[in-house]
Structures are given as C-alpha cells and as structure tokens.
Amino acid sequence: MRAGVAAAGAAAPRVRALRRRLAIALVHAALVAATILTLLPLLWMVSASLMPAGEASMVPPRWLPSAPTLEHYRALFARLDLARAFANSLGIAVATTVVSVTLNGLAGYAFARFRFPGRDRIFAILLLALVIPGQLGMLPLFLMLRGLGLVNTYLGVVVPGLASIFGIFLVRQYALGIPQSLLDAARVDGAGELRIFWSVVVPLCRPVLVTLALFTFMGTWNDFLWPLVVLSDSRLQTLPVALANLLGEHVQDTELMMAGAVLTVLPVVVVFLALQRSYIEGIASGSVKQ
Amino acid sequence: MRRGGRLATAGAAPGLLFAAPALAAIALFFFVPVAAAIALSGTDFDIYAVASRANLRSVGLGNYYRLAGDPLFRTAVRNTLYFVVVAAPLSIAASLGAALLLSASLTRWKPAFRAALFLPVVTTLVAVAVVWRYAFHPRIGLLNALLAPLGIGPIDWLGEPRFAMPAIVIMTVWKNFGFNMVILIAGLQSIPERLYEAARVDGARARARLLHVTLPMLRPTLVFVTVMTLIGDLQLFAEPYVMTQGGPAHATLSVVLLMYLEGFRWWNMGYAAAIAFALFLAMLVPSLVVRAMGARGEVA
Numbered sequence: 001m002r003a004g005v006a007a008a009g010a011a012a013p014r015v016r017a018l019r020r021r022l023a024i025a026l027v028h029a030a031l032v033a034a035t036i037l038t039l040l041p042l043l044w045m046v047s048a049s050l051m052p053a054g055e056a057s058m059v060p061p062r063w064l065p066s067a068p069t070l071e072h073y074r075a076l077f078a079r080l081d082l083a084r085a086f087a088n089s090l091g092i093a094v095a096t097t098v099v100s101v102t103l104n105g106l107a108g109y110a111f112a113r114f115r116f117p118g119r120d121r122i123f124a125i126l127l128l129a130l131v132i133p134g135q136l137g138m139l140p141l142f143l144m145l146r147g148l149g150l151v152n153t154y155l156g157v158v159v160p161g162l163a164s165i166f167g168i169f170l171v172r173q174y175a176l177g178i179p180q181s182l183l184d185a186a187r188v189d190g191a192g193e194l195r196i197f198w199s200v201v202v203p204l205c206r207p208v209l210v211t212l213a214l215f216t217f218m219g220t221w222n223d224f225l226w227p228l229v230v231l232s233d234s235r236l237q238t239l240p241v242a243l244a245n246l247l248g249e250h251v252q253d254t255e256l257m258m259a260g261a262v263l264t265v266l267p268v269v270v271v272f273l274a275l276q277r278s279y280i281e282g283i284a285s286g287s288v289k290q
Numbered sequence: 291m292r293r294g295g296r297l298a299t300a301g302a303a304p305g306l307l308f309a310a311p312a313l314a315a316i317a318l319f320f321f322v323p324v325a326a327a328i329a330l331s332g333t334d335f336d337i338y339a340v341a342s343r344a345n346l347r348s349v350g351l352g353n354y355y356r357l358a359g360d361p362l363f364r365t366a367v368r369n370t371l372y373f374v375v376v377a378a379p380l381s382i383a384a385s386l387g388a389a390l391l392l393s394a395s396l397t398r399w400k401p402a403f404r405a406a407l408f409l410p411v412v413t414t415l416v417a418v419a420v421v422w423r424y425a426f427h428p429r430i431g432l433l434n435a436l437l438a439p440l441g442i443g444p445i446d447w448l449g450e451p452r453f454a455m456p457a458i459v460i461m462t463v464w465k466n467f468g469f470n471m472v473i474l475i476a477g478l479q480s481i482p483e484r485l486y487e488a489a490r491v492d493g494a495r496a497r498a499r500l501l502h503v504t505l506p507m508l509r510p511t512l513v514f515v516t517v518m519t520l521i522g523d524l525q526l527f528a529e530p531y532v533m534t535q536g537g538p539a540h541a542t543l544s545v546v547l548l549m550y551l552e553g554f555r556w557w558n559m560g561y562a563a564a565i566a567f568a569l570f571l572a573m574l575v576p577s578l579v580v581r582a583m584g585a586r587g588e589v590a
Contacts, residue, residue, distance in 0.1 A: 024396045031391050035406045045421045061435045107312035114305025136566045137323030139553050140330055159319050163312035193304035222414045224528045229554050240416035264417035272412040284476035
C-alpha cells in the first residue's frame with residue numbers, strides 16, 4: 001500500500017504530463033468536431049452549387065460534385081436576373097453605410113465633445129429608446145412612405161437606416177477619449193469645426209468608424225423584413241428577397257438555389273474574413289464595457 | 291483673452307448642427323412612426339382605410355380585446371415562447387461551451403477556430419435558411435443522412451408539426467451561438483488571473499475552478515447575453531418565413547410572422563400594430579426582470 005503511494009508520487013510528473021497531453025487532445029477534438037458541424041452546411045452549400053442538375057437531390061446525398069460546373073451561376077445571371085438584385089443590394093448597403101456612418105459620426109462626436117441646449121436630456125431619451133424594436137414603427141412608416149410616394153423606391157428602403165441610436169452611442173463612447181489638446185490645437189490654428197471633424201476627429205476615431213461601417217454594411221445586406229415590405233417591384237428587390245422569391249418557383253432546383261445562396265452570402269463572408277478583427281472586437285468591447 | 295472666450299462658447303452652434311441631421315432622421319423615421327403605431331393600434335385601419343382614410347374609425351382598446359380572444363394570436367404566442375424557451379438556453383450553452391474551449395490556456399489556433407465558429411453569425415439569414423430547408427429534407431437532406439447511422443429517422447423535419455419548431459431551433463442555434471461566444475470570451479478574459487492562482491493554491495481542481503471562479507465571475511456577462519438572446523429570439527421571423535411559411539398546421543407561426551401577415555398581406559394594419567405593441571411589451575420583460583433582480587442584489 002505504502003509502496004504504491006510512493007511509486008505514484010515518483011510518477012506524478014509523468015502522470016501530469018500525460019494528463020495534460022490528454023486534455024490538449026480532448027479540447028482540440030471537441031473544437032474540430034464543433035468546427036466541422038458549423039462549417040458543414042456552408043461547405044455543402046458551395047459543393048451543391050457546383051453539382052450538375054439533379055445531383056444534389058440524390059439518395060444517399062453526394063458530398064462532392066462528380067463534374068463541377070458553373071451552369072447554375074450562369075443561369076442566375078443570364079436567365080433569372082439575380083445580377084440586378086446583387087447590384088440593388090450592393091448599392092443600398094453601400095449608400096446606407098456611407099450616409100449613416102457620416103451622420104452617426106457627426107452626432108456621436110457632437111454628443112461627446114460639445115455642449116448644446118438639451119444635450120444630456122436628448123441623449124438620455126435616445127438611450128431609453130434603444131429598447132424599442134424596429135418592428136413597432138414599421139407599419140406607420142410604411143403608410144408614411146406610401147403617402148410620400150416612396151414605396152417601391154431605393155430611397156424608401158434606406159430611410160430607416162440613415163442614422164441609428166446604437167451608432168451614435170458607439171461613436172460617442174469612443175470620441176470621449178479624444179485628447180482635448182488636439183482639438184484645441186486645431187482651433188488655435190484657426191481650423192473650422194467641420195475641418196477639425198474631418199482631419200482630426202475622423203482619423204482618431206477610425207477604429208470605431210470602421211466597426212460601425214462593418215456592422216451597418218452587413219446588417220443592411222442581410223436585412224429581410226423591411227426590403228420585403230417596401231420593395232415589391234422585382235426590379236428593385238434586394239438579393240435576400242429575390243432569393244426567397246426564387247425559392248417559390250425553383251424549389252426543385254436544389255443546385256440552382258444553392259448557387260443563389262452562395263451568391264447572397266459571399267460578399268458578407270468575404271468582408272468579414274478581411275476585417276474580422278474589427279468586427280469581433282466591436283462586438284466584444286461594445287457590450288462588455290457597457 | 292478674447293480667444294479664450296470664443297473657445298468656451300464655440301461649442302453650442304456646431305454641436306447642434308453636427309447632431310441635427312442624425313437626430314432629424316431618427317425623429318422622423320423612428321420616433322414619429324413609433325408614436326403613430328400606438329395611435330394606429332387604436333383604430334380599425336384595414337384595406338378600406340388604405341383606399342380612403344374616410345373608412346378609418348377609432349376602436350379604443352378593441353384590437354387588444356380581439357388579440358386576447360384570437361386563437362391564431364394565442365398559437366403565435368405559444369409557438370414563440372416555445373421557441374424562446376428551448377432555443378435560448380441551448381444557444382447560450384453552446385456559446386459557453388465554445389467560449390470555454392477557446393479560452394483554455396492549452397488551446398492552439400484560437401483565431402482560426404474562433405473565425406470558423408463565428409462564420410454563421412455573419413451569413414445572410416435568408417440564404418442559410420434556404421440551405422437548411424434542403425438540409426432538413428426527409429429524403430435528400432443532410433441531417434437525416436447524418437442521423438441514419440445512429441438509427442434515427444428518417445424524420446420529416448419541416449413537414450411534421452412536432453418536428454418543425456425543433457428544426458428551426460437547430461438552425462437558429464447553429465446560426466447564432468458564435469455571437470454570444472465572442473462576448474463570453476471577452477468576459478472570460480476579464481476575469482483576473484490571480485483568482486485562478488489563488489484557487490490553485492487552495493488545491494481547487496479544474497472543475498472546482500470552473501464552478502467557483504469562472505461561472506460566478508462570468509455571471510454579469512451571462513445575464514447580459516441571456517437578456518439579449520431572449521429579446522432577439524422573441525423576434526423570430528425570417529426562419530419560418532423561408533422554411534415553413536408558419537406551417538405545418540401553424541406549428542411555426544411566430545408573433546412577428548403573424549404581424550407581417552396581418553399588416554402587409556391582409557392589410558389589417560390597426561390589428562397588426564396591436565400585435566407589434568404586444569411584442570414590444572414582451573421584449574421589455576427580460577430587461578425588467580434583470581433590473582428587479584439587480585435591485586434585490588441578486589445580479590452583480
């Protein structure tokens with residue numbers, strides 16, 4: 001009994017090393033399994049979009065195309081006019097991003113660094129209003145835009161995204177950290193306020209503006225309910241709405257639908273992979289700090 | 291001196307000017323419609339009122355009384371609560387598991403794993419709902435192909451009422467867990483290392499450190515994540531719209547889907563506004579519960 005305990009004591013470092021190797025193996029096995037499960041639907045989407053017609057509907061399912069083809073992508077662009085929906089989505093997302101980053105940037109900076117009558121009360125009301133869901137105002141907004149003749153226009157679809165409380169809040173928190181000496185120095189040099197914003201504040205707030213631009217672009221690109229409601233004209237529709245409509249007519253054409261899904265997802269995935277640090281850090285910091 | 295005076299007062303005009311465009315846009319396209327929604331919910335605004343406002347009448351709280359007795363609304367509420375109660379804990383558990391794995395000191399290639407697990411979050415909901423619709427197909431679907439070797443199925447995921455909502459839960463957990471994962475990782479990183487060292491000195495094993503250091507310290511982040519997830523899940527819409535249209539037999543009809551159908555398909559806008567307002571009240575509940583718990587000192 002005592003000898004056994006002594007032996008275990010001597011072997012402890014080796015046992016510990018073994019347990020550590022086992023823990024490393026287990027952790028990585030779990031992560032690899034989770035990653036496979038997570039990526040599988042997306043990989044199958046890409047693979048099926050390249051299969052000859054009918055191959056994605058076989059039993060048992062095929063994992064890889066027997067003879068990869070781009071015919072479904074060609075059909076989407078040539079026959080089904082998804083190129084137009086793609087251009088609509090891109091235009092709407094870029095326009096919304098540019099306008100809303102500019103307006104939220106100006107307002108966030110103003111709330112952080114200027115005193116004006118009612119500032120703190122307005123900001124408190126904005127913070128309270130953060131809990132109001134967008135769907136609540138959606139019906140009257142639709143009726144308003146209908147009265148203005150803006151239903152079925154690009155302007156009508158971007159209107160709710162022109163500025164956002166969240167965006168103002170995000171920029172304000174960051175702009176609070178700009179050193180006052182830099183702003184004063186620019187003012188002493190005689191720079192106008194707009195020039196100070198453009199050449200001092202914007203460069204200093206670059207990280208938060210990039211994050212805001214990313215959130216806005218992706219959110220607008222991925223949005224579904226509002227474009228669905230406002231744009232019924234098929235020539236104006238965004239890609240997600242066009243894809244949902246395509247499903248109605250082409251539900252049997254699995255490969256074609258997968259090509260449409262790839263086309264819809266590709267821009268946001270590329271943008272995310274290129275700028276993922278800004279995006280992920282934006283989510284992590286924006287919420288935990290508050 | 292004069293310069294100093296100008297500096298002090300320089301603020302007012304440009305500050306208001308800079309804030310004005312954003313505030314005007316938010317007032318006009320958010321606050322005005324929200325206020326109008328409350329008024330709209332007190333009217334019988336329908337397809338006749340769309341044609342001519344002369345057909346519009348005030349009904350007071352009539353729409354809300356109608357909601358209380360509407361079996362379709364009751365079904366939508368039941369479905370949405372079922373979805374929230376099942377999907378939220380599952381997705382938070384998945385997020386926490388992934389966050390713990392990614393935060394372990396012995397884990398390698400963290401950025402690559404994190405990006406891969408986060409990827410579904412950035413994808414377009416409609417597009418991946420289309421993909422999952424095929425994945426849930428009873429004959430050609432991937433899910434049944436994966437379950438068959440385990441002796442399960444074939445299940446008609448989207449065709450059978452009792453499996454349709456679980457199918458939407460599976461898809462939603464897959465799509466969303468990465469978001470909370472990232473927030474939880476940040477929460478884990480903010481736990482001071484010295485607490486772990488102290489626990490180790492006291493002889494606490496890994497499990498004890500998880501239960502007595504990690505989870506208590508993570509509690510504020512977990513509360514935040516839970517509130518945000520509940521609020522988000524209450525707004526279930528695009529998944530049933532694309533995958534089931536609320537079927538089969540209304541098994542996946544959600545509150546927002548019913549609001550969309552009533553308002554924009556059937557033009558019962560007064561009634562739909564009442565549904566939207568009911569949804570808003572439901573979305574306040576998680577934050578109010580947390581605030582009440584906080585007031586009693588139960589939440590750090």
